[in-house]
Amino acid sequence: MIRPLRTELRRSNAPAVAVLLVVVGGLSAASMYTFWQGQWLRLGYVHTTGMFILMPLALAGGAVLGRRDRRTRAEDLLLSTGRPRWQRALPAMGALGIAVAAAHLLVLAAGAALLAGTYLGLRGAVAALVDALVLVGAAWTGMAAGRRWSAPVVPPLLAAAVLVVQVGASEIAHGDDRLGNLSLMISWPPDTVWETTSSRLLLSHLALGAGLLLTGVLLAAGASVLWRAGAFAGLAAGVAGLVLIANPGPSGIWQLDAGAYRYVCADGTPQVCVTAVHAHLLPGVSADARRALRALAKLPGAPTRAVELRLDTIGENDSDQWFRPKPPPGTVQFQLEVDPGTGRDPDVAESIVMGGGTRWSGCGHGSDDVAQAVAAAWLLDTDTVRLWDSWSGFDYADRYQPEVRAGVQALRALPGAEQLHRVTALRDAAARCEQDLMPYLTGQAAP
Amino acid sequence: MVRAVSADEVAPSRHAWPIEAAGLSVKAGRHLAVDGLDLRLGTGVHGLLGPNGAGKSTLMRALATVVRPHRGTLRLLGIDATAGRALRPVRARLGYLPQQFGFYPRFTVRDAVEYMAWLREMPSSAVPAAAQQAIDRVRLTDRADAKLKSLSGGMLRRAGIAQAIVNEPDLLLLDEPTVGLDPEQRVEFRELIRELGADSCVLVSTHLVEDVVAACTDVVLMGDGSLVFQGVPADLIRHGETGGVGDSPAERGYSVLLHRHRDAA
Numbered sequence: 001m002i003r004p005l006r007t008e009l010r011r012s013n014a015p016a017v018a019v020l021l022v023v024v025g026g027l028s029a030a031s032m033y034t035f036w037q038g039q040w041l042r043l044g045y046v047h048t049t050g051m052f053i054l055m056p057l058a059l060a061g062g063a064v065l066g067r068r069d070r071r072t073r074a075e076d077l078l079l080s081t082g083r084p085r086w087q088r089a090l091p092a093m094g095a096l097g098i099a100v101a102a103a104h105l106l107v108l109a110a111g112a113a114l115l116a117g118t119y120l121g122l123r124g125a126v127a128a129l130v131d132a133l134v135l136v137g138a139a140w141t142g143m144a145a146g147r148r149w150s151a152p153v154v155p156p157l158l159a160a161a162v163l164v165v166q167v168g169a170s171e172i173a174h175g176d177d178r179l180g181n182l183s184l185m186i187s188w189p190p191d192t193v194w195e196t197t198s199s200r201l202l203l204s205h206l207a208l209g210a211g212l213l214l215t216g217v218l219l220a221a222g223a224s225v226l227w228r229a230g231a232f233a234g235l236a237a238g239v240a241g242l243v244l245i246a247n248p249g250p251s252g253i254w255q256l257d258a259g260a261y262r263y264v265c266a267d268g269t270p271q272v273c274v275t276a277v278h279a280h281l282l283p284g285v286s287a288d289a290r291r292a293l294r295a296l297a298k299l300p301g302a303p304t305r306a307v308e309l310r311l312d313t314i315g316e317n318d319s320d321q322w323f324r325p326k327p328p329p330g331t332v333q334f335q336l337e338v339d340p341g342t343g344r345d346p347d348v349a350e351s352i353v354m355g356g357g358t359r360w361s362g363c364g365h366g367s368d369d370v371a372q373a374v375a376a377a378w379l380l381d382t383d384t385v386r387l388w389d390s391w392s393g394f395d396y397a398d399r400y401q402p403e404v405r406a407g408v409q410a411l412r413a414l415p416g417a418e419q420l421h422r423v424t425a426l427r428d429a430a431a432r433c434e435q436d437l438m439p440y441l442t443g444q445a446a447p
Numbered sequence: 448m449v450r451a452v453s454a455d456e457v458a459p460s461r462h463a464w465p466i467e468a469a470g471l472s473v474k475a476g477r478h479l480a481v482d483g484l485d486l487r488l489g490t491g492v493h494g495l496l497g498p499n500g501a502g503k504s505t506l507m508r509a510l511a512t513v514v515r516p517h518r519g520t521l522r523l524l525g526i527d528a529t530a531g532r533a534l535r536p537v538r539a540r541l542g543y544l545p546q547q548f549g550f551y552p553r554f555t556v557r558d559a560v561e562y563m564a565w566l567r568e569m570p571s572s573a574v575p576a577a578a579q580q581a582i583d584r585v586r587l588t589d590r591a592d593a594k595l596k597s598l599s600g601g602m603l604r605r606a607g608i609a610q611a612i613v614n615e616p617d618l619l620l621l622d623e624p625t626v627g628l629d630p631e632q633r634v635e636f637r638e639l640i641r642e643l644g645a646d647s648c649v650l651v652s653t654h655l656v657e658d659v660v661a662a663c664t665d666v667v668l669m670g671d672g673s674l675v676f677q678g679v680p681a682d683l684i685r686h687g688e689t690g691g692v693g694d695s696p697a698e699r700g701y702s703v704l705l706h707r708h709r710d711a712a
Contacts, residue, residue: 002571003574007562011558073549077563080543082537082568
């Protein structure tokens with residue numbers, strides 16, 4: 001068996017199909033590099049959503065191989081040999097199965113190599129293993145179809161049909177319609193970096209893979225009505241599992257990865273912690289956060305610990321969700337947003353000291369960004385602060401630069417004790433979730 | 448070549464005729480291409496002659512267990528060839544070159560011959576040496592690692608013969624084996640099948656009467672799906688001494704026998 005398998009690995013279309021899957025899967029991942037740069041679980045999303053196109057390609061590749069016996073007129077010769085039908089099919093099925101699975105995992109491995117040194121939890125690789133099974137099943141089912149219907153149009157027709165079904169299901173399905181599960185393209189990307197494919201989604205893909213595998217194996221083993229009925233039952237069960245097991249919508253697709261979500265803390269004091277997915281950023285972040293904690297220590301009752309802000313549930317694609325979690329006592333929170341261009345968060349210290357450490361204090365998104373920025377610049381002994389976000393970069397903050405600079409100048413013109421008093425008053429008001437903070441800096445607030 | 452042999456291979460045969468057909472009818476599509484054929488062939492080289500449409504290739508396909516007989520009995524190497532499950536041991540001892548030898552064009556000659564040895568259920572340890580010997584015997588040694596798609600028609604035919612003999616079959620069926628071979632290669636091929644026919648049953652289907660006369664111990668002539676003549680080549684030649692058309696006595700004998708058969712029908 002080993003010798004024919006080796007021969008098929010070299011001589012069949014298995015290497016060509018593998019190269020095709022690597023190229024398409026690789027290009028698909030490369031086109032979204034800035035999205036998953038430094039983030040293993042996001043690579044997992046990009047990798048699994050590519051199944052939308054990879055699965056039809058594997059199916060077509062299998063059909064091309066399945067046509068081979070009739071296309072090359074080798075059927076008579078093969079039928080005169082003693083090995084049972086399933087044994088005759090085994091080397092080609094094995095070779096194609098190895099090729100498509102290896103191609104899919106190779107793309108993941110290449111991505112993992114690019115992410116070396118960052119969080120690489122095993123949970124993030126489970127989807128790729130399940131998807132590899134789906135690809136093997138699709139290739140084997142394609143082989144069975146190619147053996148049964150040997151017209152040259154069968155491979156492209158199969159691939160096109162599966163693509164049309166997926167696109168159609170995506171278009172027709174609305175909201176919580178399970179029909180949308182027919183498409184392997186995930187329409188809702190993960191909102192946070194701690195989210196990985198849910199167990200139910202994995203189970204639904206596993207059902208599809210098992211159904212396809214069963215179909216391919218049964219059609220390879222026998223040609224009688226009973227075998228065919230079993231194969232179609234397997235296929236139907238797999239598709240039913242895909243549609244029915246997973247819950248539609250982001251809450252059905254994603255779940256928190258406990259390994260990615262846990263805190264990892266820097267050595268030394270004061271304590272600075274980030275989630276495991278950002279552990280590779282910890283040296284730079286801890287230096288910035290400690291600088292911010294030293295600046296905040298100018299105020300009475302300042303926090304002595306800084307931790308990355310994290311959500312207890314999967315994200316809701318709502319920017320306000322980041323302003324709702326309340327920090328533990330004595331702790332200041334900060335959000336990490338990484339600039340793909342530099343691979344680091346450019347404003348850790350600035351965002352921590354905004355409003356005297358109250359920007360992420362669970363009061364919702366405050367409207368008085370200018371007053372918070374004036375307090376931050378005063379604490380950091382700078383003329384201004386510039387906050388960065390992944391949508392607009394520095395543009396949003398730069399709109400208010402003249403007002404912030406003027407506010408800082410005016411504040412510094414006051415006696416030292418008054419400056420401290422006003423910034424402390426602003427911090428305390430912000431902690432009480434007051435929205436209008438500038439009067440505390442200008443001295444116009446009610447005592 | 449040294450290889451282990453199984454108990455089956457050294458066991459004395461319990462059948463008088465490697466091929467034994469009685470009232471055999473075989474369909475090609477809906478058409479009855481072989482109709483009520485009675486035939487017994489023993490060890491040696493047998494030439495199967497007949498015009499186009501006589502049912503030669505359909506008979507070869509039935510003997511190769513590719514198609515199941517429609518009626519009658521067929522025993523191959525002593526085993527009932529109409530019983531599906533019993534065919535496996537027969538097929539392991541069978542060699543077959545179809546009329547249209549098709550195999551995977553990206554395979555090399557060696558790949559194809561080794562693959563066929565595996566399909567014929569040879570012990571895996573014996574496969575490389577057996578494949579090499581088969582390739583050597585058809586004089587393709589220097590093209591053993593060439594892909595089938597790069598071979599000329601004659602070379603492809605020789606590769607087909609190599610795959611058919613790789614398991615040293617007890618029953619070797621060659622359908623039009625000399626198509627595409629040049630005269631020198633045909634002479635070499637005749638030597639090869641004479642060698643193979645020394646201890647196995649070789650049935651060669653061909654249009655070339657002179658090949659049969661030169662290499663076969665026995666001649667089978669088919670017409671319209673039934674047996675027209677069976678005898679030694681000398682008998683065929685004798686029939687040609689009194690008339691018929693053709694360039695040689697054997698060809699004239701062939702035409703005389705066919706005319707008689709058609710007239711009788």
